[in-house]
Amino acid sequence: MHDRRSWFVLSMLCFGFAFLYVPILSMVVYSFNASRLVTVWDSAHSPTLAWYVELFHNSEIMEAARLSFRIASVNATGAVILGTLAAFALERYRRFRGRGLFSLLTTAPMVLPEVITGLSLLLLFVVLEPLIGARGATTITIAHMTFSMAYAIVVIQARLATVDRSLEEAAMDLGARPWKVFAVITLPLIAPAIASAWVLSFILSWDDIVITSFVSGPGSTTLPQYVFSKVRLGVSPDINALATILVLIVSVAVIVAGTYMMRRDQRRIRDAQVALGAGG
Amino acid sequence: MNAVQTPAAARGGAPYVRLEGLTKRFGDFVAVRQVSLDIARGEIFCLLGASGCGKTTLLRMLAGFETPTEGSIWIDGVDVTHVPPYERPVNMMFQSYALFPHMTVAQNVAFGLRQDGTAKSEIDGRVHEMLAMVQLDGYDKRKPHQLSGGQRQRVALARALVKRPKLLLLDEPLGALDKKLRERTQFELVSLQERLGVTFVIVTHDQEEAMTLASRIGVMRAGEILQVGTPTDIYEFPGSRFVADFIGSVNMVEGRLVEDEPDHVRIQCEQLGCMVYVDHGVSAPPDAPVAVAIRPEKIQLSREQPPGTDNLLAGRVTGVAYLGDATRYLVQLPNGFQLRVTAPNVSRREERFEQDDAVWLSWHPSSPVVVTR
Incomplete structure (x- = not known):
């Protein structure tokens, strides 16, 4: 009975993982395919790195990747700064007029349909064109910040709620002015949340296509937009190569972060045991 | 008994800490009601009461974290009612100790001095002097999570005392320690206070703690101070049924x-x-x-x-x-x-x-x- 159930659980687990990762795995495998046709495996000449070489010689892709990277970085930084301020206001000043409305408005972009957000921003940028110039990298960044910020607020506010208020009071009691308290006590304590909010905002911006399509201009094509337009004309194998590189970067980042956090937790447990053993 | 209730007046000086008609309301709820109190220099004054009696709110008003609805607070002849916490000559030891987890023991203790722009060399000297006083020499590079409960309590005490405040506020200072450690720490706290001469105001719900530590006790109920007196007064001459019943068995x-x-x-x-x-x-x-x-x-x-x-x-x-x-x-x-x-x-x-x-x-x-x- 027990054996049969564990067999069932194991097969469900395998199915789940296969469902999630087989498409990605096949994409990785096909990135080494020599054939120009995506669906045909050319066993005579494979595996090959030809598509990787071609990828780095494709200036259009590289340009789009650079633009996406720039937009995502600026967006993440801006979203985190605004998100921290908003989260602080919501969490630390609990009794101000309109707090409920403010809270609702900051998180609304998460649930608003992207098409609506995109369209409304497009209308706004058309009106604002004399002020901020033609649509391009700037407007994309601003648009991305509007929805990234909502996620940043949620992440940072959750962390801020767990920071013991008496730490901030203690700092103030010892002579630190409110801004100093924020800089030297609150900020270091919520730094992990700020880092995750930054990464989250970066990724949200990096793979956004719907809102980007509304607010981008003729000269600015982000990586998702480029890939999307290429796929419409038929998938070319260098896109597989590009995707494989991205998967590699993400995997390495996850493994490094995971190892670091595991080591840190182990160290904390060890330290706590030493302290308890010392007694007194 | 009169001489005990106004010790400063008996010595011919003005009271060191004076609370006048202090009231704090949170909406309709009155947390502290018309409290007037004089505390002499160098005294250990204990606010004793059950939880929710307003003793912590009173302490937080002394620290500056809460603004009184009515009344005023004077420390050493200066009206500090509306002075923000970072400008008051008052330091507080928190019930949770509130040690900064991302700083070492030495950085925690030095924090207050650094805010005042004290010279680096002087900070180091005073931090080590303070750590020696609470018997924590050699622990300066440790982080709070590497300390035991008793050691954390002493770091918190050192951090609150290093600025030589006129008034030290202690919120349930021994509440988080186990019984044996608590008894030992009580006496250490009193001897430390005698050496430094700092005025202590302690908040506690533990009558034994109040009896051992305090030179005078103020028994609080429902936001009011019912009786002020030495531990002996409070125990032997309770002024009301509540005080008689609250302190000890009767x-x-x-x-x-x-x-x-x-x-x-x-x-x-x-x-x-x-x-x-x-x-x-x-x-x-x-x-x-x-x-x-x-x-x-x-x-x-x-x-x-x-x-x-x-x-x-x-x-x-x-x-x-x-x-x-x-x-x-x-x-x-x-x-x-x-x-x-x-x-x-x-x-x-x-x-x-x-x-x-x-x-x-x-x-x-x-x-x-x-x-x-």
């Missing part, structure tokens, strides 16, 4: 004043079924309902009937709890009323009473406390 009986002379009174107590003779006068109208409080350790038990007629009762032992240093008895009177009696175990072969023993209870005429409120 037998409380209702009675009626039948004989009221300047040097003695007699009180008819139905619950006891006897007359209580008290060898001092009380200020209450004749025939007024009063309460008589008798501490369990002030009642003597004996097998033979002692001489005299007043303050004498016969009863039967219905409960015995041997505690080592003392034995607690529950004695039932013929009318069913039960009295608690504590007898110290002075010698090992002492006669102790057993369940169902017939005993005589008696007490000295100076022992009962008569309260009218």
Whole structure:
């Protein structure tokens, strides 16, 4: 009975993982395919790195990747700064007029349909064109910040709620002015949340296509937009190569972060045991 | 007793810390109601009360975290009612200790000095002096999570004292320590205070802690201070039923004043079924309902009937709890009323009473406390 159930659980687990990762795995495998046709495996000449070489010689892709990277970085930084301020206001000043409305408005972009957000921003940028110039990298960044910020607020506010208020009071009691308290006590304590909010905002911006399509201009094509337009004309194998590189970067980042956090937790447990053993 | 209640005035100086008609309201809820209090320099003043009695709110107003709704706070002759916490000459030791987890012990202690822009060399000197004083030399590079509870408590104390505040506020300073450590730390805290001469205001719900630490205690209930006095005053001369009952254990009986002379009174107590003779006068109208409080350790038990007629009762032992240093008895009177009696175990072969023993209870005429409120 027990054996049969564990067999069932194991097969469900395998199915789940296969469902999630087989498409990605096949994409990785096909990135080494020599054939120009995506669906045909050319066993005579494979595996090959030809598509990787071609990828780095494709200036259009590289340009789009650079633009996406720039937009995502600026967006993440801006979203985190605004998100921290908003989260602080919501969490630390609990009794101000309109707090409920403010809270609702900051998180609304998460649930608003992207098409609506995109369209409304497009209308706004058309009106604002004399002020901020033609649509391009700037407007994309601003648009991305509007929805990234909502996620940043949620992440940072959750962390801020767990920071013991008496730490901030203690700092103030010892002579630190409110801004100093924020800089030297609150900020270091919520730094992990700020880092995750930054990464989250970066990724949200990096793979956004719907809102980007509304607010981008003729000269600015982000990586998702480029890939999307290429796929419409038929998938070319260098896109597989590009995707494989991205998967590699993400995997390495996850493994490094995971190892670091595991080591840190182990160290904390060890330290706590030493302290308890010392007694007194 | 008057001299105790206004020690500064007795020495001819103005009070060091003065609270005048302090009130704090949160919406409709009154957390602190019209508290006026003088605290002398170098005193250890203890605010004692059950949770929710407003003692912490009072402490937070002293620290500057809460602004009083009414009233004012004076420290060393300066009105600090509206001075923000970072400009008050007051430091606080938090109940949770509130050590900064991302800083080392030395950085935690140095934090206050760094805010004042003290020179680096002086900071190092004073931090090490302070750590030595709380017996934590060599721990300066540790982080708070690498310390035990007792060590954290001492870091918090060092951090609060390093700026040499005029007033140190301690919120349940020993609450998070285990019993043995708490007893040791109580005495360390008092000796440290004596050496530094800093005025302490301590908030606690633990009456034993208040009794050992405080030079004076203020008993609080529902936002008001009911009584202020030395630990002995509070224990031996409680001013109200609540204080008598709150501090220590007590037998409380209702009675009626039948004989009221300047040097003695007699009180008819139905619950006891006897007359209580008290060898001092009380200020209450004749025939007024009063309460008589008798501490369990002030009642003597004996097998033979002692001489005299007043303050004498016969009863039967219905409960015995041997505690080592003392034995607690529950004695039932013929009318069913039960009295608690504590007898110290002075010698090992002492006669102790057993369940169902017939005993005589008696007490000295100076022992009962008569309260009218």
